[in-house]
Structures are given as C-alpha cells and as structure tokens.
Amino acid sequence: MEKILEVKNLNVSFDTYAGEVQAVRGVEFDLRKGETLAIVGESGSGKSVTTKALMRLIPKPHGYIKEGEILFEGQDLVKKSEKQMQKIRGKDISMIFQDPMTSLNPTMKVGSQIMESLIKHQKMGRSQAKKRAIELLELVQIPQPEERVNQYPHQFSGGMRQRVVIAIALACNPKVLIADEPTTALDVTIQAQILELMKDIQKKTNTSIIFITHDLGVVANVADRVAVMYAGKIVEVGTVDELFYNPKHPYTWGLLGSMPTLDSEDEELFAIPGTPPDLLHPPKGDAFAPRNEFALEIDYQEEPPLFKVPGSESHYAATWLLHENAPNIEPPASVKRRIEEMARTSESSESENNE
Incomplete structure (x- = not known):
C-alpha cells in the first residue's frame, strides 16, 4: 500500500518557566492510503502533541518542532509557511477534536460552519x-438534514454535535483525517455509533x-x-492482531491488563504502578523501567532501540x-487471560457474523 504520510525523527518541545519539556522524542511512523492507524497511550504520553505537530498547530512561541520531518505526499510540512499550511489544513488534512462544543461556534448555524x-x-x-452541507449531514446520518442545516449547535445532542464536527472535517474530502479522542465526551452507546459511522x-x-485514544477497547x-x-x-507498533494477541512491550502488557472485559467482573483489574516520567528531565535508559517489574539492568543504563519481532514484517517493540x-520473560498471567478472553470474544462474534 502506498504511503501518504511519513513521520521521521519528530521532536517537539515546550519552553516553560522550569525549562524545556521534551513532549515528543524521536517519533517515527507512516500512514498508508485508506488505512486507520491508532495511537494509544496514557494521558501525557505525547499522542495529541504528535498529531497537532502534523497539522502544525503547536502553540507558539512556547511550543515548537525541534527536529524531524513530516512528509505528506513527499512534501515536508515542517518547512511550510503558515500561509501554505492554511491551504493544507481542512483541505488535505482535517482534524476532529475531543469536545464538539469547543469545536463548534455557538453563534453560527451548523450549515454555515460546514x-x-x-x-x-x-x-x-x-x-x-x-x-x-446537506449531503454531508446526510452522510454522517443526521436525520432531516434539510431542516437541521439551519439549526444552532445547542439544538443538537452531544452525539449529533460530534457528527456535525465529523461533517465539517470531511467537507473537503481530506486525504488524512486525524481524530483526537473523538468519542471521549460521549456515552458508550453513542460512542459505538460514532465509531461505526467513521468505519462506514x-x-x-x-x-x-x-x-488517537487512551482506550484499547476502541482500538480493536x-x-x-x-x-x-x-x-x-x-x-511498540504493529497490526491490531499483533498488538492484542502477541504484545511484546511490558507497557503494552500493562495497558492490556488494565482493560476491563465482560468476563472480568470478579477479577481485580491490573493497574500499572507509578506515574509517567517528568519530561523536563527524561530518564536515562528506558523511560518505562521504574514502572516495569520485568526491567533488566540495561534498562536503567541504555535506551532500547525498536527491535523487529521475529516472524513479522510489521511488528516492532522498543x-x-x-x-x-535477554532472558525469556512471558507476559503476566492476568495479561495472558485477557488475550485468551479477547480471542474467545473475537471468535464468537465472527461465528455470529457468519451465521
């Protein structure tokens, strides 16, 4: 599949009164045409800052791209002027933000905003x-679009407002759509509808x-x-199946272990101990080592590279x-149980779909 976006050695920092916060450190990934790439992690892991950097929306003067390339269709967006980026934003690359109420202008009709x-x-x-605009409201499954196009955001429910935000993002048929936790502010039922809508x-x-999400359940x-x-x-990076059924990084184990499932009501949920490091002073070695019960001596001395997982062309873990x-260390029993539960759930839903 052809790559539409390539991010190489992206470093984003913020100058604060206490010093330089290194929010994004050497991030590299690519995005292919027609593909959905999920970026997952706890709050403060750098997910949103990474995607804001792609749009060149890092707040200046305190925030800045320190180093790296963002190649969109071969052109480096880091080198583009603000005027050039204004032509790309919304047209070629669009963004759906977390909270639809802060994305919509309360004084303008939704039709005018689209x-x-x-x-x-x-x-x-x-x-x-x-x-x-009416066609787009229809595309995002808003009933009676001819009437609703003339209404204001406060006349829509939370789920409907998020559909309007998606319609705005899709208005110019963008080649890349960035969704920054678009279902966080919505209840579970509406969340499922929005995710289904985006797939459709x-x-x-x-x-x-x-x-972008912190919820691994959404990713699947x-x-x-x-x-x-x-x-x-x-x-860690890989296909959904590789990440869910063959995770290699202890942090991914922790995220999977802390994920509730339908079978886990009697079981105590796993929590990753400790807190993420202070990026004013990034730690030496592997940043996850202080929270990692499987940390080796080298983890405290040297940062691990992205190793290719044997037997896979797409799976890498640092x-x-x-x-x-290294010694042969298996994921904890709680994570193995979670993987087995997910496999069972996946098999039963596949058999239901085939019936």
Whole structure:
C-alpha cells in the first residue's frame, strides 16, 4: 500500500518557566492510503502533541518542532509557511477534536460552519455549498438534514454535535483525517455509533485516519495498525492482531491488563504502578523501567532501540526483552487471560457474523 504520510525523527518541545519539556522524542511512523492507524497511550504520553505537530498547530512561541520531518505526499510540512499550511489544513488534512462544543461556534448555524471550508477551499458559491452541507449531514446520518442545516449547535445532542464536527472535517474530502479522542465526551452507546459511522465513512471515501485514544477497547474496533506511545516515544507498533494477541512491550502488557472485559467482573483489574516520567528531565535508559517489574539492568543504563519481532514484517517493540541475550520473560498471567478472553470474544462474534 502506498504511503501518504511519513513521520521521521519528530521532536517537539515546550519552553516553560522550569525549562524545556521534551513532549515528543524521536517519533517515527507512516500512514498508508485508506488505512486507520491508532495511537494509544496514557494521558501525557505525547499522542495529541504528535498529531497537532502534523497539522502544525503547536502553540507558539512556547511550543515548537525541534527536529524531524513530516512528509505528506513527499512534501515536508515542517518547512511550510503558515500561509501554505492554511491551504493544507481542512483541505488535505482535517482534524476532529475531543469536545464538539469547543469545536463548534455557538453563534453560527451548523450549515454555515460546514459551508465555510467549502467556500474557502473548494471555491463553491453559497447555494452549492449549502447543498453539499446537506449531503454531508446526510452522510454522517443526521436525520432531516434539510431542516437541521439551519439549526444552532445547542439544538443538537452531544452525539449529533460530534457528527456535525465529523461533517465539517470531511467537507473537503481530506486525504488524512486525524481524530483526537473523538468519542471521549460521549456515552458508550453513542460512542459505538460514532465509531461505526467513521468505519462506514472510511469505506465510502477511502480516507486515511489517525485515531488517537487512551482506550484499547476502541482500538480493536477501528484500527488496522496500532502505535503505542509512552513518555513521548513510540514503544511498540504493529497490526491490531499483533498488538492484542502477541504484545511484546511490558507497557503494552500493562495497558492490556488494565482493560476491563465482560468476563472480568470478579477479577481485580491490573493497574500499572507509578506515574509517567517528568519530561523536563527524561530518564536515562528506558523511560518505562521504574514502572516495569520485568526491567533488566540495561534498562536503567541504555535506551532500547525498536527491535523487529521475529516472524513479522510489521511488528516492532522498543524493549531489551527482544534482545537475543535477554532472558525469556512471558507476559503476566492476568495479561495472558485477557488475550485468551479477547480471542474467545473475537471468535464468537465472527461465528455470529457468519451465521
């Protein structure tokens, strides 16, 4: 599959009164056409900062891209001027933010908000833009779009507002859609509907999606590949099946172990001990070592590279446990149980779909 986006050695820092916070440290990944890549990790791991850097939306002067390349269709976005980026944002790369109420202007009709980018980027007239706005509301499954196009955000429910935000993001048929925790503010039922909607839209439009979340349960339903972030770095990357059924990094084990399932009501949920490191002073060696019960002596001295997982072309993990001289350490029993439960759930849902 052709790559539409390549991120190479991305470093993003923020100058604070206490010093330089190294929020993103040497991140590298690619995105293929028509693919959904999920970026997962705890709060503060650098997920949102990474995607804001892709859009060149890091707040200046305190935030800045210190180093690296963001190649979109071969062009380095880091070298683009603000004026050039304004032509790319919304048209080629769009973003759906967490909270629809902060994304929508409460004083403007939703139709006008969708029409804005159509008039600016697609050079449409108002009547043509309004017709397209109605089509977009229909695409995101808002009932009676001809009436709702003339309503204000406060007249919509939370789930419907998020659909409007998705319609705005899709207005100019972007090649890349970045969804920054788009279902966090919604209840579970609406969350499932929005995720299903995004999968459906992707099939129709073949848009490439970067999906940011802290919820691994969401990832299983939407992503093709997953990148796990910790302390500003990608620590594991692979296909959904590789990450869920053959995780290699102890941090990924912790995330899987802390994930509730339908079978786990009597079982105590695992919690990763400790807290993420202070990126004012990134630790020497593996940043996860102080929270890792399987840490080796070398973890405190030297940062592990991304090792290729044997037998896979797409699975990599930054852990010394994959070194040829490392002891053979298996995931904890709680994580193995979780993997077995997920496999059973997946098999039963597949058999239901086949019936």
